[in-house]
Amino acid sequence: MTAAPPSPQLPLLWLDTLWVQVTGTVCNIACKHCFISCGPKVTTHQIMPLGDVVQALDDGIAAGMRSVWYTGGEPFLHPQILSLVDAALARAPLGILTNAMLIDDDMAAELGERFRTAPYNLELRVSLDGCTEAANDHVRGRGVFAQTTAAIRRLAREGLEPVLAVSILDGTDAGDRQALVDLVRDLGVRRPRIKWIPAFRIGREERRRGGRAYQSWEQLTAEEVTAPDAPHRLQCGTSRMVTSQGVFPCPILINEPDRRMGDRLADALRPCAVDHKACYTCWVEAFSCAV
Amino acid sequence: MRGVIGAPPPPLPELAGDYGRVAVFGGAYNNWAAVTAVVADARRRGAEAVWFLGDVGGFGPLPDRTCEVLRELDLPVVQGNYDDSVGNDAHDCACGYTDPRDNHYAQISYDYTLAHTHRDHKRWLAAMPTEARIRVGGKTLHLCHGSPRRVNEFLWESTTPAGFVGHLCDQWEAHAILCTHTGIHWERRLTDGRGVINVGAVGRPANDGRREVWYALLDASTGRLDTTFVPVAYDWEAVVAAMRAEGLPEAFVETLATGWWTTCLEALPARERHHGRH
Numbered sequence: 064m065t066a067a068p069p070s071p072q073l074p075l076l077w078l079d080t081l082w083v084q085v086t087g088t089v090c091n092i093a094c095k096h097c098f099i100s101c102g103p104k105v106t107t108h109q110i111m112p113l114g115d116v117v118q119a120l121d122d123g124i125a126a127g128m129r130s131v132w133y134t135g136g137e138p139f140l141h142p143q144i145l146s147l148v149d150a151a152l153a154r155a156p157l158g159i160l161t162n163a164m165l166i167d168d169d170m171a172a173e174l175g176e177r178f179r180t181a182p183y184n185l186e187l188r189v190s191l192d193g194c195t196e197a198a199n200d201h202v203r204g205r206g207v208f209a210q211t212t213a214a215i216r217r218l219a220r221e222g223l224e225p226v227l228a229v230s231i232l233d234g235t236d237a238g239d240r241q242a243l244v245d246l247v248r249d250l251g252v253r254r255p256r257i258k259w260i261p262a263f264r265i266g267r268e269e270r271r272r273g274g275r276a277y278q279s280w281e282q283l284t285a286e287e288v289t290a291p292d293a294p295h296r297l298q299c300g301t302s303r304m305v306t307s308q309g310v311f312p313c314p315i316l317i318n319e320p321d322r323r324m325g326d327r328l329a330d331a332l333r334p335c336a337v338d339h340k341a342c343y344t345c346w347v348e349a350f351s352c353a354v
Numbered sequence: 355m356r357g358v359i360g361a362p363p364p365p366l367p368e369l370a371g372d373y374g375r376v377a378v379f380g381g382a383y384n385n386w387a388a389v390t391a392v393v394a395d396a397r398r399r400g401a402e403a404v405w406f407l408g409d410v411g412g413f414g415p416l417p418d419r420t421c422e423v424l425r426e427l428d429l430p431v432v433q434g435n436y437d438d439s440v441g442n443d444a445h446d447c448a449c450g451y452t453d454p455r456d457n458h459y460a461q462i463s464y465d466y467t468l469a470h471t472h473r474d475h476k477r478w479l480a481a482m483p484t485e486a487r488i489r490v491g492g493k494t495l496h497l498c499h500g501s502p503r504r505v506n507e508f509l510w511e512s513t514t515p516a517g518f519v520g521h522l523c524d525q526w527e528a529h530a531i532l533c534t535h536t537g538i539h540w541e542r543r544l545t546d547g548r549g550v551i552n553v554g555a556v557g558r559p560a561n562d563g564r565r566e567v568w569y570a571l572l573d574a575s576t577g578r579l580d581t582t583f584v585p586v587a588y589d590w591e592a593v594v595a596a597m598r599a600e601g602l603p604e605a606f607v608e609t610l611a612t613g614w615w616t617t618c619l620e621a622l623p624a625r626e627r628h629h630g631r632h
Contacts, residue, residue, distance in 0.1 A: 078359075126523075155515040184624055333359075
């Protein structure tokens, strides 16, 4: 019997993006396509205490990071979310992935103030998977469309124009680009921007009616991984994800124990394996969670 | 490449100049009138040298005219992504845009510039050095186009944090990094005086509602390295007339005439975009 060939390894060029999973897998909703299966009672990854997040940020500074992104779960479930925002913005530009449902008038005003006065850029990316209530709530849950669109309107009023993150899912119809642009423009966003999110066929998406698991051919080849542009094309060539359970190459693979790279960021400043089937999606879609 | 985690750093270029006062500008974008005015202004202010950080072409009209002006002035240069692309007959400008509208207008600029740049100028563009080091007042500066680690990396003020500035200065063993590529000038200094200085671009205004264009004047006469960003008026109407005669998009004309960007906006971070009109 011959030994399996070693997994292709992708070098980490530098740290463009430090991801921090501030609320773990705890979310206020449980989307049918969530590739890390988040939900109100899902504590696979716990909420991170403020001190641990600050430690991760300082580790990021030491590693020369350019920007920070907060994700979850739903980051605005964190009881100290504004302290987390301030801690990041004192150090680097910050992006937050959110469904925005918990952003009320007061929170929108707090975020707007920081957008205008913080030393670095603040960006919000709001998930919405359809330009109608029926299309969106079919995958994200009843009542979500109304709450998310109301929050987008509040953010726009504060001058914070969120990027709309829209999933491309088999068997659903998010609406075309123009319909989504028209929707957010009607909500007061002067300069609509849309980020398309490909389906990662793991977690709940693998089991969703209309979704599917990865096929055997959906796998990167050693030739692709060793191509000179590979570290620029795959987000794990320039980013790392810090969670309550340790550090992972990216926000996609946090439920894969064999992908854990160590306790602290310094442990993960090294090449990582890119032989997971989800890596194929990042490659063919030229996808990065951040850009 | 220097700056890559775990990789041994390659050697840095030899010093190319030692000055007390130097002017640095970027992004000519086929705007020969702005280049002429900026160099004249810098020399009037006592600059011992005027450095150009790349991107001769793009956006404006008559690329050969700007090539001729720059070559006649015999300025020291650093290659931009545009120079590399045009010089090597690449298919696009490699500006690093990710938005379809940005890329649409960028391709119009690029196809026009590529088609109207003389073969001899292309050889000159292709042969430009990709980085340079100079000394001003005894302090070493590293000159590049986008960032020292990537020719088309955008170093915007709101997305280039202090920790990262220190990291770049450490990695490139420099008191300051001088760059362009974004088209908007800014600087960030650390408490020890080190920093990143983005000299902006002279080919189009800085999205500030003014028609003047900006360059950086660095002076060491106080013992520190002081930066002054200098606005320069030029004959923008002559350039606009040529743009219209060449059939370039009216959106490009509007930028020179109003000082507000109308294209290539999606690359802007939200903060910088918020300060513009469009």
